[in-house]
Amino acid sequence: MFKMIPAIIFAAMLSQNFxxxxxxxxxxxxxxxxxxxSAFGMGxxxxxxxxxxxxxxxxxxxxxxKPLGFDYMEIIVFIFVIAxxxxxxxxxxxxxxxxxxxxxxxYLPLITTNCAVLGVTELVLTSELVVxxxxxxxxxxxxxxxFTLAIVLMSGMREKLDTVKVPKAFEGxxxxxxxxxxxAMAFSMF
Amino acid sequence: xxNLLDAQLTPVAHVLIVVGIMLVIALVFGFLIMVVSKKFAVxxxxxxxxxxxxxxxxxxxGCGKAGCAALAHSLVEGKGEIDDCPVTDKKNKxxxxxxxxxxxxxxxxxxxxxxxxxGINAKDRNDYLGESGCVRQSMVSGGRKFCSTACLxxxxxxxxxxxxxVSVIDGVAYIDTDKCIKCGKCARxxxxxxxxxIPASAVVYVKCSTKCRGKEVMDACAKGCIGCGxxxxxxxxxxxxxxxxxxxxxxxxxxxxxxxxxKCPRKVFHFVDxxxxxxxxxxx
Numbered sequence: 001m002f003k004m005i006p007a008i009i010f011a012a013m014l015s016q017n018f019x020x021x022x023x024x025x026x027x028x029x030x031x032x033x034x035x036x037x038s039a040f041g042m043g044x045x046x047x048x049x050x051x052x053x054x055x056x057x058x059x060x061x062x063x064x065x066k067p068l069g070f071d072y073m074e075i076i077v078f079i080f081v082i083a084x085x086x087x088x089x090x091x092x093x094x095x096x097x098x099x100x101x102x103x104x105x106x107y108l109p110l111i112t113t114n115c116a117v118l119g120v121t122e123l124v125l126t127s128e129l130v131v132x133x134x135x136x137x138x139x140x141x142x143x144x145x146x147f148t149l150a151i152v153l154m155s156g157m158r159e160k161l162d163t164v165k166v167p168k169a170f171e172g173x174x175x176x177x178x179x180x181x182x183x184a185m186a187f188s189m190f
Numbered sequence: 191x192x193n194l195l196d197a198q199l200t201p202v203a204h205v206l207i208v209v210g211i212m213l214v215i216a217l218v219f220g221f222l223i224m225v226v227s228k229k230f231a232v233x234x235x236x237x238x239x240x241x242x243x244x245x246x247x248x249x250x251x252g253c254g255k256a257g258c259a260a261l262a263h264s265l266v267e268g269k270g271e272i273d274d275c276p277v278t279d280k281k282n283k284x285x286x287x288x289x290x291x292x293x294x295x296x297x298x299x300x301x302x303x304x305x306x307x308x309g310i311n312a313k314d315r316n317d318y319l320g321e322s323g324c325v326r327q328s329m330v331s332g333g334r335k336f337c338s339t340a341c342l343x344x345x346x347x348x349x350x351x352x353x354x355x356v357s358v359i360d361g362v363a364y365i366d367t368d369k370c371i372k373c374g375k376c377a378r379x380x381x382x383x384x385x386x387x388i389p390a391s392a393v394v395y396v397k398c399s400t401k402c403r404g405k406e407v408m409d410a411c412a413k414g415c416i417g418c419g420x421x422x423x424x425x426x427x428x429x430x431x432x433x434x435x436x437x438x439x440x441x442x443x444x445x446x447x448x449x450x451x452x453k454c455p456r457k458v459f460h461f462v463d464x465x466x467x468x469x470x471x472x473x474x
Contacts, residue, residue: 070211077215084219088226095230163329165321 008129008138013146015190018116020150020183025116029151030176032107039155042107043148047141049089049111050120053082054140057121058133078121086112116147154183235266237289244286246277252373265290273300276372299390301367302377306341306384307397307458309361311412323349328381336410339399341384347376367462388462393446394439398458401434415458421450 018024025046032042057078065071090108093101111117120143124136157179166175199207242262249257253274255264264270265286272283272294280299287294306312318327318334324346327333333342343361355369356376365376365385377385388395396415400407404416417435429443430450437450437458451459451470461467 065211068207068211070208073208073211076212080212080215080219084223087223091223091227091230094232163326 002134004129004131004135005138008135009142011127011129012139012142013149014187017146017150017187018119018143019147020180020187021190022119023184024119025114025147026180028107028110028114029154030173030180032110033151033155033158033176035159036152036155038107039151040148042110043144043151045107046111046114046116046147047144049082049086049114050117050140050144050147051137052085052089052140053078053117053121054124054136056085057081058124058136061125062133074122074125075118078118082117082121083112116143120144150183150187154179238262238266240289241265241286244278244282244289245275246279246282248277250277250371250373252276252371254374254378276300276374300372300387301390301392301462302365302370302372302374302385303388303395303397303462304341304363304365304385305396305399306339306362306382307413307460308335308337308340308411309343309359309413312337312340312361312414313410325379325381333381337400337402337407337414339382339384339401340411341382346379346381347385350375350379389441392439392441392462393444394448394451394459394461396437396439396458397460398436398456401436403435413457416456418455420453420455421459424449424453 012018016022019026019029028042028046033039060077060081061071061074065073065077086108090101093108120140123143124130124139127139130136130139158176161175161179170178239262242259245258245262247258253261253270253276255261255270255274258275261270261275265272268290272286272292275283276299278286284294313336314334315336316334318330320326320330322344324333324342324344327342327344332338333340335342341362343358343363345358345363347356347363348358352373352375353369353371355366355371357364357366363376363380363385377383377387382399384399398413398415400411400414402410402414404418407414407416415436417432419432419437421437422430422432426447426449427443427445429440429445430437431440432438448461451461461470
């Protein structure tokens with residue numbers, strides 16, 4: 001039952017990293033990686049949503065849409081589920097943990113349109129690693145952690161970048177793209 | 191399970207089923223959100239919205255908060271000051287004070303000044319040959335000057351200013367009050383935190399930030415405050431007190447007579463008005 005889990009952990013976090021190998025969720029990767037603290041907050045929020053989204057969409061697809069023959073509706077249904085989930089999580093967080101809400105608050109609505117979240121719900125349907133419900137949830141969780149890993153690494157480098165002199169033509173965004181390129185190359189070597 | 195696609199549905203029935211599935215999911219989640227929002231309802235102070243409506247809405251971050259909504263929140267909670275916002279005009283600030291039921295007389299507008307007059311008068315301890323910018327320079331054992339609170343004049347504040355309001359004159363940053371929009375970026379950037387707020391009505395300010403004693407100051411800088419306290423003794427309004435070897439001006443008492451500017455043996459006191467300041471230099 002658990003034999004696929006190590007393979008899933010390795011694939012979701014490293015060899016099939018959502019940002020650096022599959023190029024999903026590039027927008028927050030470049031937008032929210034200016035400092036490590038907010039990058040970590042964003043990563044954790046994405047991880048939470050990814051996990052809960054897979055938890056709901058996987059059974060929804062396997063036990064409702066697929067048997068009925070409506071599997072082509074997956075995207076619209078999944079987007080629907082993710083958007084509602086983010087809304088629900090935001091409301092609950094606001095009430096239960098004010099500090100966590102303030103730390104994540106601004107990033108939560110952004111996650112609705114984060115393609116990495118939709119990506120994970122779609123990928124678990126086709127990936128050969130995922131057989132059971134448990135696998136799917138593990139893929140969601142560790143995919144999110146892989147996202148966090150990439151965005152935190154990136155933010156650490158961007159913080160360092162602030163203190164070094166960059167050639168005029170590369171200042172600001174271009175050098176960030178180069179950084180992302182080298183990171184992606186490193187991750188593709190798995 | 192029964193496969194609906196195999197059942198030779200008419201197109202209309204097919205569409206109806208699709209709509210039906212979406213409708214069911216929509217209802218389930220709609221109900222879920224409704225229940226959750228009822229159960230986890232947070233009491234939001236209604237005044238927050240109205241206060242937010244009165245603020246300038248530029249989201250410039252000049253108050254040091256994440257945006258206007260964050261300032262409105264802290265205002266309602268009583269943690270923030272109305273004058274934290276440099277952009278909102280006086281009419282709206284009075285309106286906010288009325289909503290919150292606090293006393294606000296206005297006149298709390300402020301300007302930014304640089305509390306250092308050193309520059310070419312402050313001696314260098316060593317050369318600095320690294321990349322330009324005070325932020326970088328101050329990382330190397332606090333910059334090249336003897337004085338640890340000296341303006342390095344390397345232009346970090348100049349480069350963050352969007353309005354060309356900051357310039358470096360004789361090795362010291364100078365803020366042009368007419369061009370300054372009071373966003374506070376320079377004050378947050380300065381590694382020595384030499385840029386501070388003073389009331390817009392202020393006439394004089396102290397152009398030094400050193401807390402060192404007289405002798406050390408004499409060795410390091412020709413324009414540094416030696417903490418003699420002559421200004422405090424001579425102020426007729428008792429507006430100046432000595433704190434940590436530095437004069438501190440209580441602007442609510444200061445009448446702007448300029449006697450401190452005249453009396454200071456080290457010419458640490460300056461007029462905010464630049465033409466007046468230059469005229470004094472000529473005389474002295």
